[in-house]
Amino acid sequence: MPLLNSMHAEFKELAKKKPEAAVSKNEIKIVNRLLEKVREVLIEEDSIGFLDILDEDDVPQTSDVTLILLQYVAAMKGFYYKYYGYVSEEGHI
Template identity: 40%
Template sequence: MSKARNTDLPTEAIVAKFEMLTPMLDSALLEMREFSKKKQDGVLNPLKVKVLNRLLYDLKEILSADPSTEYLDLLDDESLPQNSDAVLILGQFRAAMDQFRIKYFGYYNGTHRWLTVENPKTY
């Protein structure tokens, strides 16, 4: 685990939002993988792009302090991406979230917990 300064840590509110959105991203990724299996070059409709981008926008805010956000893109709502494009983008967000969890969640003082601004690592 890298040593993070308290100012680098997420807040309890960010962690709560992270935990709320994680299953939503997992569900969206699973659904898009299924769509992609059936029709890889199928185009997403505007409603799907809007719903997915709302989720991705919030996740990008959560991950804003992480260098990986430079590589995280929202879905293009003008050219409407193909199913396989959406799978790629959702997968990148999932990988960034996994890195976030590895960085800030661990076993400290006898319990599994998040390191947060309000509850930093203590020795």
């Protein structure tokens, strides 16, 4: 899922520079909008119980967002491998 991979890569770079920086409410809304769509795809998968949506009132740090996005990337890789049988060497789905 290119959007998920891109968003994860972007937050990963931000977290390297400023891991404790707060994420804006607008950014949280954008991330959650994507995560909600991914959750629709994964609704029947066991991994769904481990996938959280960001809490707008909690004001997460960039490192928190990176971790959550990484969990979604891993879940989508598992989904893709389970149903399509291939994940590239770079781990892209």
